[in-house]
Amino acid sequence: DAGVIQSPRHEVTEMGQEVTLRCKPISGHNSLFWYRQTMMRGLELLIYFNNNVPIDDSGMPEDRFSAKMPNASFSTLKIQPSEPRDSAVYFCASSSNGGRSEQFFGPGTRLTVL
């Protein structure tokens, strides 16, 4: 299995631009999670989906952030408009049985907003 795939691996953009991060979970996994990692705040859960349905988005910082999962093999995290404080590494993870089983993390997308 290829594992969780994220793209792009690095993204540099200017403040105010729209940013879209992509994730392909492991085939057969029914839960998908988006996390953000910064030095100051560590690893934070942004949103998770179960069977393509958003279950909890209470971690999404503000309305500029949105996430979708149109099918079992694809999810996006969008920031519009982006701000310098959004600079972080964004991880996508998937699991076969929600919180009851191991979450497999992708390699992350390093986002820099200038």
Added chain:
Amino acid sequence: GENVEQHPSTLSVQEGDSAVIKCTYSDSASNYFPWYKQELGKGPQLIIDIRSNVGEKKDQRIAVTLNKTAKHFSLHITETQPEDSAVYFCAAAYSGGGADGLTFGKGTHLIIQP
């Protein structure tokens, strides 16, 4: 919500010695406690986990203990090796119905001195 505290933030040990990392959690409903290892430039990877119906679990040089009454759990690594150098995260989750995200500690940077 859940709050996870992790100590120490940095731990330096001589190769061959043992390392212990400690975490506390706040939500007594949490029942799943994984430990993740993160190497530079990579996503976190599960190394061991424990559920609340078990007090201790071992996997070769790695062990985790859980004290539900005190709401703390610890990671023990024996006979440390250079490849153990990484950042280690503890986490807690309530694995009830549906998918649940993880609340992570701030991480421990483990340095193995040759």
